[in-house]
């Protein structure tokens with residue numbers, strides 16, 4: 001075992017770098033990586049955090065030493081779900097949903113995604129709605145899709161509640177994770193009580209939709225999903241948490257990826273023009289499978305991948321070292337909290353030319369990339385189960401949207417949107433776009 005430790009950034013505050021991290025964690029890590037390299041550590045309250053930024057080390061964390069670097073217990077506020085559990089429980093939950101994400105099912109979902117996307121254009125028919133909030137539009141569309149794909153529910157006014165609650169939970173979950181132990185539900189300070197009340201409300205709403213969906217007769221992708229859940233998970237509480245985790249994993253992430261990429265497209269008109277040319281030449285009414293869609297729309301796919309490079313919706317992950325181990329010749333002590341960041345590694349100057357530039361052509365040939373330099377959907381055994389579904393949704397939405405509309409950002413201030421790094425990376429403020437007449 002080596003004796004040297006990762007470089008330690010000193011802090012004279014009793015809370016370590018707590019306030020800087022809380023203010024802008026993504027920029028904090030980016031700046032510290034530039035100053036101190038790919039492996040360093042710092043104090044966050046009572047915890048020691050080791051940052052890992054080099055793709056070779058990411059391979060160790062997520063693959064070679066996956067049984068040493070485990071999911072951190074700080075994420076337990078949501079209960080036992082595929083996102084938070086480890087070992088036998090995790091495998092059981094992951095397996096229970098596998099069939100839902102496989103190809104025959106995905107191909108069946110394409111039609112709903114396409115139809116509901118086109119229906120969302122009705123809101124633009126009135127002249128008064130030519131200017132729209134980009135975030136609100138994509139949030140509402142993804143919520144509609146999630147409702148349909150998971151619950152087989154359409155046109156349900158109640159569902160707006162779910163989106164708002166989801167955003168609240170996602171804004172506050174990092175704060176909950178900073179408590180040394182999950183606080184009791186009644187704790188009156190720091191918004192704890194409100195967090196758990198919202199979580200309970202959310203759970204009952206989701207289960208109400210689940211029960212309603214089970215009573216329907218039609219055989220749709222959801223029915224298969226429900227039968228996977230029922231077969232492998234016996235406890236109702238686990239079904240509810242599992243559904244919650246799918247909602248959590250699949251809603252804000254996909255909506256944010258669309259919002260960020262849409263912003264970049266509008267800031268780079270030449271790239272948008274190329275995308276519009278590609279989707280105009282593709283017959284969106286006449287493809288049979290997801291594979292055919294991918295083959296026909298390589299530039300659309302590359303734009304979305306590049307959007308998630310610069311603005312990865314899941315911008316960081318944590319793991320805990322359960323034994324003392326080694327990374328890059330340095331000693332990582334047992335119990336260390338390990339942070340990796342898509343936001344930082346996706347901008348690593350040794351792996352990306354001109355990293356701040358939005359350039360989808362990087363993704364037309366990925367053969368020269370380090371296999372661990374790009375990981376918006378994570379890596380290794382916890383790789384996102386919904387990644388094909390997410391790509392399918394996003395490609396269909398972009399293709400339909402840009403085949404039908406051209407857009408501009410509404411004003412010069414809509415070009416200046418900064419990221420807000422919470423549990424996902426979202427725009428700091430609402431921004432607007434205008435539909436251009438064809």
Ligand code: HEM
Nearest residue numbers: 082246249250253254257314376377378382384385386390
């Ligand atoms: C652009 C959209 C998406 C992004 C960027 C994304 C990203 C990620 C990432 C980074 C992880 C790993 C979390 C970890 O390391 O603990 C993950 C896990 C997961 N995602 Fe996604 N995701 C997206 C969409 C979806 C969708 C649509 C679903 C469908 C429900 C989904 C379901 C899941 C599940 C079930 C896991 C847990 C996998 C496991 O721990 O075994 N995701 N996702």
